[in-house]
Every structure is written in structure tokens, then in C-alpha cells.
Amino acid sequence: MAVTAAPKRLADVFRDINRDILATLDAPGPGYYLLLAFVVSLVGLGAFAFTYQTYWGLGVAGYAPPVMWGVYITNFVFWVGIAHSGTLISAILYLFRAKWRTSVNRSAEAMTVFAVMTAGLFPMIHLGRVWKFYYLFPYYPNRLTVWPNFKSPLIWDVFAVSTYLTVSSLFLFVGLIPDVASARDRCKDWRKPFYTVLSLGWQGTDEQWRHYNRAYLFMAALATPLVLSVHSVVSWDFAVSIVPGWHTTIFAPYFVAGAIFSGLGMVITILVPLRKLFNLEKYITVDHFEDMAKLVLVTSTIVLYAYLVEYFTAWYSGEAVEKASTWWRLFGDYWWATWTMLICNGIIPLLLWFKKMRRNLMVLFIISIFVNIGMWFERFVIIVTSLAHEYMPSMWRYYTPSWVEWSILIGSFGWWAMYFLMFIKMLPVVSIAEYKELMAREAEEAHA
Numbered sequence: 001m002a003v004t005a006a007p008k009r010l011a012d013v014f015r016d017i018n019r020d021i022l023a024t025l026d027a028p029g030p031g032y033y034l035l036l037a038f039v040v041s042l043v044g045l046g047a048f049a050f051t052y053q054t055y056w057g058l059g060v061a062g063y064a065p066p067v068m069w070g071v072y073i074t075n076f077v078f079w080v081g082i083a084h085s086g087t088l089i090s091a092i093l094y095l096f097r098a099k100w101r102t103s104v105n106r107s108a109e110a111m112t113v114f115a116v117m118t119a120g121l122f123p124m125i126h127l128g129r130v131w132k133f134y135y136l137f138p139y140y141p142n143r144l145t146v147w148p149n150f151k152s153p154l155i156w157d158v159f160a161v162s163t164y165l166t167v168s169s170l171f172l173f174v175g176l177i178p179d180v181a182s183a184r185d186r187c188k189d190w191r192k193p194f195y196t197v198l199s200l201g202w203q204g205t206d207e208q209w210r211h212y213n214r215a216y217l218f219m220a221a222l223a224t225p226l227v228l229s230v231h232s233v234v235s236w237d238f239a240v241s242i243v244p245g246w247h248t249t250i251f252a253p254y255f256v257a258g259a260i261f262s263g264l265g266m267v268i269t270i271l272v273p274l275r276k277l278f279n280l281e282k283y284i285t286v287d288h289f290e291d292m293a294k295l296v297l298v299t300s301t302i303v304l305y306a307y308l309v310e311y312f313t314a315w316y317s318g319e320a321v322e323k324a325s326t327w328w329r330l331f332g333d334y335w336w337a338t339w340t341m342l343i344c345n346g347i348i349p350l351l352l353w354f355k356k357m358r359r360n361l362m363v364l365f366i367i368s369i370f371v372n373i374g375m376w377f378e379r380f381v382i383i384v385t386s387l388a389h390e391y392m393p394s395m396w397r398y399y400t401p402s403w404v405e406w407s408i409l410i411g412s413f414g415w416w417a418m419y420f421l422m423f424i425k426m427l428p429v430v431s432i433a434e435y436k437e438l439m440a441r442e443a444e445e446a447h448a
Contacts (some may be wrong), residue, residue: 013439018432023278025183025187025191026430032425053132058128062404066390067397069384069385069402070383071406077382081375083112084112084260086105086168087227088260090175092220103285103430107295108263110423110427113169122161122412123157123444127154142342160233162231169277176427178212179423179427179431180195180202183195232252234255238329238383243390245322245325245382257303261299262371262372264292265367274429286359293357300349304346311326333388334384337385340373340374344373345375347370352367368392413423
């Protein structure tokens with residue numbers, strides 16, 4: 001009796017999983033449209049500022065020699081960092097067979113793709129003549145023998161970001177195939193042809209599952225090195241220069257840890273309201289948030305250690321310019337940005353040592369907001385304070401971002417949120433196939 005009853009109970013569980021997760025694709029309420037209209041208005045603000053800058057030129061930005069990298073490159077590094085948590089949760093934890101990733105990986109993967117799409121805009125915005133962006137791609141010089149400077153960090157970023165976007169998009173798409181097929185079989189409106197195309201004829205046969213599992217494992221193995229390589233390349237934009245505060249070998253591991261830290265903070269920021277809005281408490285539990293909070297605490301500790309090593313290296317080096325630049329960061333004109341970075345990234349996350357804090361979603365949500373703020377200021381401090389206080393006192397400047405730069409920054413958040421809001425109403429936000437597999441494995445272990 002027990003042997004025959006177990007499959008029936010598991011089938012009921014599978015049916016409930018399909019019903020609950022696919023319910024997120026039902027017709028949205030007015031609150032969703034209001035939120036979508038709000039983020040689209042932010043995109044409109046950014047588009048207006050970008051159009052204004054394109055017409056009048058980069059002079060409308062706050063650039064003043066020698067500070068020729070400002071908020072735009074800060075935003076670029078910030079959004080690339082946000083994208084790293086998706087690859088960590090989806091690829092690395094998948095290879096380690098971490099069970100808790102199953103409920104949060106889809107949101108992290110989608111967030112990754114949209115964050116990379118947002119990051120890729122800023123090198124082009126930073127160019128000023130954005131219509132010349134194709135000069136950066138390899139095919140153009142090969143055809144017209146107009147060779148770009150391959151020593152330029154902008155070229156490195158093109159290769160790093162385009163590779164990361166390609167692999168992350170494929171990883172997200174491959175994982176979606178079985179879930180899209182479930183949505184296809186349930187859907188009866190205009191979206192059915194859309195799901196039919198995306199499901200690639202999926203019928204759930206043994207052969208299809210075998211190929212799917214191999215492809216997903218291959219994509220996870222391919223994506224894992226990108227966590228280390230992509231933000232290492234971005235860090236070399238700075239480390240290969242001789243600018244005080246940039247010329248250091250700690251930047252690659254420092255940037256990677258910071259990227260994962262900021263990305264995890266953003267995952268928590270979006271999952272706390274998402275879980276409540278779509279009644280996914282059964283699938284995204286407090287235990288999942290606690291596991292993510294532990295990772296946030298680990299990466300915060302690494303980042304704080306990197307800050308201390310950076311300051312110690314500047315003092316121990318004996319270089320007068322390096323020491324002066326570091327001192328100016330802490331107590332000079334940009335002290336407010338540096339201390340915001342230190343408090344948000346190094347002090348506030350220490351609350352996560354306490355289990356009650358890790359399991360309190362409101363506290364966790366607030367901490368994640370501070371993490372996002374602190375990591376943006378970290379990139380601002382690295383870029384602006386070093387350029388504003390180099391070798392020659394005659395060239396020291398105080399850079400102030402203009403309204404155009406702030407508007408484009410706000411617009412980038414709207415751009416990212418717009419795509420994410422459309423995603424959660426078009427495609428399953430929790431991986432149905434992986435959650436069913438987890439339930440089946442747990443049922444088998446319990447039966448054994």
C-alpha cells in the first residue's frame with residue numbers, strides 16, 4: 001500500500017507546484033501596472049537626459065580634467081557587479097548541489113541578464129559619440145583596417161561584457177525550457193504561441209531530459225569561470241594604470257568579492273517583496289533568506305578585509321603620493337563618500353552575525369538596501385577620488401555630477417526594473433522543474 005500511495009502523493013505535490021508558480025503569470029492587478037508605469041517614467045527621465053547630452057555633448061556632464069571618468073563608469077562597474085550573484089547562485093551552487101538555490105536561482109539569473117544589459121549601456125554613454133559604438137567591435141577594424149587601441153580598457157570591457165551576456169542569457173534560456181513548456185500547456189491566451197516557440201518542442205521525454213541535464217551542467221561549468229574572469233577584467237581597467245589608489249594587485253579578488261556581495265544584496269532586495277506579492281512563501285522560505293544572508297556576511301567580511309589591506313598597503317609602501325591619496329579619501333573632500341562605503345559595506349552587515357537578524361526579513365531587506373548604496377559608493381570612491389587627487393597639486397579637482405548624470409543613473413534603475421517586471425509576468429519566477437526534482441529527491445530519501 002505504501003509503495004503505491006507514494007507516487008500519488010508526489011503527483012499531488014507536483015500539481016500544486018505547477019498551480020502555485022504558474023499563477024504568477026495570471027493577469028496582473030492595477031498595482032503591477034502602476035509600478036510598471038513608474039519605472040517606465042524613470043526610463044523616460046534617463047532617456048531625456050541622454051538625448052540632452054547627445055545633442056549638447058559631454059560638456060553637460062560634470063567632467064573636469066583630470067576627472068574624466070565619473071558616474072557613468074561608476075554605474076558600469078556597479079551593474080556588472082550586480083550581475084555576478086546570478087552566476088554564483090545558478091552555476092557555482094548548482095555544481096556544488098546546494099539545495100537552497102532552487103527557489104532563488106531563476107530570479108538571480110534574470111536579474112543577471114538585465115543587469116548586464118544595463119551595464120553595457122554605460123561605456124557607450126561614456127563615449128559621448130554613442131553612434132560610433134561599433135568601432136569597439138572586432139569586425140569593424142577587420143573590414144576597414146581602422147584598428148582600435150587594444151590597450152584601452154573599453155576594448156577589454158566589450159569582450160568581457162559581451163561574453164558574460166551571451167553565456168548568462170543561454171544559461172537562463174536553457175533552464176527555462178521545461179518550465180515554459182508547462183506554461184504552454186496551461187496557457188490559452190495570446191501568449192501560447194510565444195511559449196510554444198520558446199519551449200522548442202519540449203515534451204518531457206527521457207531523451208530530452210538526458211540532453212537537457214547535460215546541457216545545463218555544461219552551461220554551469222562554462223559560466224563558473226566567468227564569475228572570476230569578468231570582474232577581474234573590469235578591475236584591470238584600473239589596476240594597470242599608475243594612478244594612486246588604482247595601481248595594486250589586490251583589485252581582482254577585491255572586485256570579485258565585492259561584485260558577489262552587491263549582487264546578493266540586490267537578490268535579497270527584489271525577493272523580499274516578490275515573495276509577498278506572489279504568495280510564494282511556501283517556495284521562497286525564511287531558510288533561503290538566511291542562507292543568502294550568510295553569504296552576504298562572508299563576502300562583506302572579505303570586502304572589509306580588502307579595504308583594510310588597501311589602506312595598510314598604502315601606508316606600508318612608503319610612497320608619499322599613495323599615502324596622501326589614501327588619507328585624502330578618508331578625510332579629504334570626499335570623506336562623506338568613503339565613510340558611507342565603509343559603514344554600509346563593513347559595519348552594518350555585522351548585524352548578520354545574529355540569527356534573529358538573518359531570519360527577520362524586514363531587517364534583511366533594509367540591510368540589503370544599505371549594501372546596494374554602499375557598493376555604489378565604493379565604485380564612486382575608487383574612480384573619482386583617485387582621479388581627483390593624482391600627482392600634481394595644480395591638477396587637483398572636485399568633481400560634482402551634473403543633473404544629467406544623476407538622471408541617467410536613475411533611468412538605469414528604471415531600465416533594469418522594467419525588464420524584470422516584464423519577465424516576472426511572462427515567465428515562471430521560480431524553477432518548476434528543479435523544484436520538482438528537489439521534492440522527488442527528498443521524498444525518495446524520506447521513503448528510504
